[in-house]
Each structure stands twice: as C-alpha cells, then as structure tokens.
C-alpha cells in the first residue's frame with residue numbers, strides 16, 4: 525500500500541448494521557417492514573406524506589439509541605491521520621460517521637437530521653419529528669420534507685465525488701449491496717482511473733465482480749484491520 529496517496533471510501537448500510545441499524549435490503553426484502561418504493565420515492569411522498577414522514581421520524585428517533593462502532597471509529601482515525609486526499613462517501617442517512625469524528629465526508633443520499641424545503645431548496649438541520657406541511661423558515665411555505673434522496677432524484681455532490689474518484693489510487697467499498705446506482709458504478713470509475721479496488725462485505729455483493737479484491741467479514745473487524753495497514 526506504499527504507493528497510495530488518494531483514497532475514496534464508499535460506505536453503505538452494512539457499516540452501521542453492527543451499531544443496530546437495519547440494512548435496507550433485509551432477508552425479507554423489506555426496510556423496517558416497508559417496501560422501499562413505499563417510503564423512498566417522490567410518488568410515495570405525494571401519495572401518503574404522513575406515512576413517509578412517520579417512517580423517517582422513526583428512523584431519526586432511533587439514532588438516539590445507537591452509537592458508532594469500530595468501523596466508523598477506524599475510518600474517523602484514518603481521516604484524522606491520512607496525509608493524502610481522502611473522501612468518505614456514505615449512502616447512509618445516519619450520523620454515525622460524523623459522531624465518530626469523520627470530517628472529509630459526503631452524505632450522497634441525504635441525512636435524517638436534515639429537512640429540505642421542496643419549495644425553495646433550503647436544507648435545515650432538523651433533530652425532532654417532522655410533521656407534513658411543516659413551514660420553512662427561509663421562504664415561509666409549508667413544504668418541508670425529509671432531506672433524503674429518493675429513487676429517481678439526483679444524489680448530492682456528484683461532481684465532487686466524481687472528481688475524487690478520478691484522482692483515487694485506492695477505492696474501498698464497505699457494507700453496500702451494489703444494488704443502487706450511481707454509487708454502484710463508482711468502482712468502475714475508480715478502475716478506469718487506475719485505482720486499486722477493494723470490497724469489504726459480509727458476503728459477495730452484486731458488484732463483487734468489479735473489485736480486484738474482496739474481503740468477507742464484519743465491517744467492525746475488516747475496516748480497523750485495513751486502517752491499521754494503511755497507517756502502518
């Protein structure tokens with residue numbers, strides 16, 4: 525690993541599983557008892573805002589019961605100590621990376637603790653429940669919604685992510701099923717840029733094929749081991 529300077533790390537629900545947060549695609553194919561399309565699409569929000577808001581209220585409240593695990597902490601230590609470029613791109617809407625201390629972080633799918641005004645586009649830090657028709661403090665209109673990137677919407681900061689991938693010497697994917705684009709395609713961008721590619725997951729994912737190396741096991745063991753190697 526001596527020749528590595530620029531690192532991009534993509535994380536998914538698997539990194540937060542050992543903290544007690546459910547992954548999106550459980551064995552029953554449901555996310556906390558719901559079909560993803562019933563709680564994670566603009567159509568669902570238009571059809572039944574009360575259900576969608578309640579669902580994310582429950583997820584936001586759950587954050588108070590969980591803490592970062594050894595994988596989040598190891599990535600925060602890497603962020604603090606890595607002298608080259610480093611970007612952690614998370615698909616997760618929880619706040620466990622930042623609570624562990626990570627700074628060079630992008631939440632590409634939004635954040636539970638943020639409300640987005642569908643009228644003016646302002647994002648507002650939001651820690652409590654978010655009833656439908658809550659009023660935006662910037663434009664005064666009653667269109668606040670969970671600041672979650674729904675299916676069919678554009679993830680955040682794609683230009684910055686793409687630029688980092690094109691400069692990467694190492695791309696690591698942690699605990700993601702590789703089922704959702706554009707994140708699932710990051711490995712190919714990194715490969716084309718000449719990066720080494722490494723997957724850490726409990727089991728082979730839909731995208732395992734693209735990675736030069738896959739290590740199978742719990743994130744709380746694999747991530748600290750990788751960070752020890754990188755910082756050695």
Ligand code: OAD
Nearest residue numbers: 536537538541547548549615633699700701725726742743
């Ligand atoms: P998934 O639920 O699709 O996949 C979780 C992955 O984590 C699976 O591949 C598991 O094998 C792996 N995993 C589970 N426990 C693990 C552990 N302890 N250590 C390591 N790996 C583990 O979650 P994502 O890939 O993150 O989008 O889902 C991608 C997106 O789909 C989400 O961001 C969400 C969802 O719809 C939005 O909310 C916009």
